[in-house]
Amino acid sequence: MFELIYPGLLAGILLSFSTGPLGSFIIWRRISSFGDTLSHSSILGLAISILFEIDSFYTVLFFMIFLAIVLAWIEKLLSVSLETILSIISHSSLSLGMIFISLMSTSRHIDLGNYLFGDLLIVTVFDLFIIALGSLIVLTILFFRWNSILLLTINEELAQIDGVNIFYARLTLMLTTALSISIAIKFVGVLLTTSLLIIPPATAQLFSDSPEKMIFFSILISIISVTGGMFLSFFYNTPTSPSIVFFSSCIYFLSNIKKIM
Known part of the structure; x- marks a missing residue:
């Protein structure tokens, strides 16, 4: 039995070493929609x-690396809030991707099931x-840029000073998140990747x-x-992937109950 799930279990554990730290920064910066934007845009x-x-x-x-760079420049150049930009790009990319896929599906068979749910x-x-390589790259970058990214997250003006x-x-934060999500999508799926980033x-x-x-x-x-x-x-x-997200959600709600009690 264990031999059947061992490769997937090891893959999930390795992914945790990148999604855990990156998800923490996403929560601290209150940009959970950034993960959704990258995941949805992957359909395009x-x-x-x-x-x-x-x-x-x-x-x-x-x-997604290209999109992360574009988002970083847009946030720097425009006065519009990042949340607004993310929402527009997320829905536009998802819609455009689905339109292209629906047009191509008339001439070839396209199964979106595994891609959406992993x-x-x-x-x-x-x-x-x-x-393993992707997680190692993410952890290495975060290790060497820890102070600057953390200071940016805590107080942008203080970081600038x-x-x-x-x-x-x-x-740096956007690119490492893009790398982690692009790897996770193949195994966890577009619709569930952000949950793995946010819930733990x-x-x-x-x-x-x-x-x-x-x-x-x-x-x-x-x-x-x-x-x-x-x-x-x-x-x-x-x-598999929905079961992981469901289990993670149960831990979250039980932890909240325990915290209240």
Whole structure:
């Protein structure tokens, strides 16, 4: 039994090491819609990959990196709030991607099921290598840019006074999030990736009194969610990724109840 779910379980655990810290920063900066924007926009990246018959993983990865750079410049140049920009781009990209896919589906068969909801049970050894490499890159960047990104998150004006390049610190956070989401989408799916980014850090926030503790608990809760969700999926024959998100949500609500009591 364990041999069947081991690759997917290991993939989920490796993803937790990047989604936990990045999700914490997303919650601190109150830009949870940024994850939604990248996830929804990946549908347009998928449509482009189908149109030009290019590997979808690399197309989505480069498309989201490009989008993260564009968003960072837009936030710098325009006076409109980031939330407004994210909402417009999210819905526009999703709509355009679905239009392209619907037009192409008349000439070829396109199955969006796995892409929307993911499937951790189809993980290969090469996939594990990509996930491990992606998580290592994210953790390395966060380690070396920790002070500047954290200071930006706490107080942007104070960070600027302290000599932090606001644009590059913001861009670093956006690019690492884009990398993490593009990797996670293949296995967790477009509709559930943001949940994996947000719910464990939101739970960890209830028990943390410092940024470092919150990131540690985010990773731990994410690993517990992945493990619990996969075993739930195996024993009750439910979809893997939704089971993980459901298990994570249960931990969040139970933690809130315990906190109140």
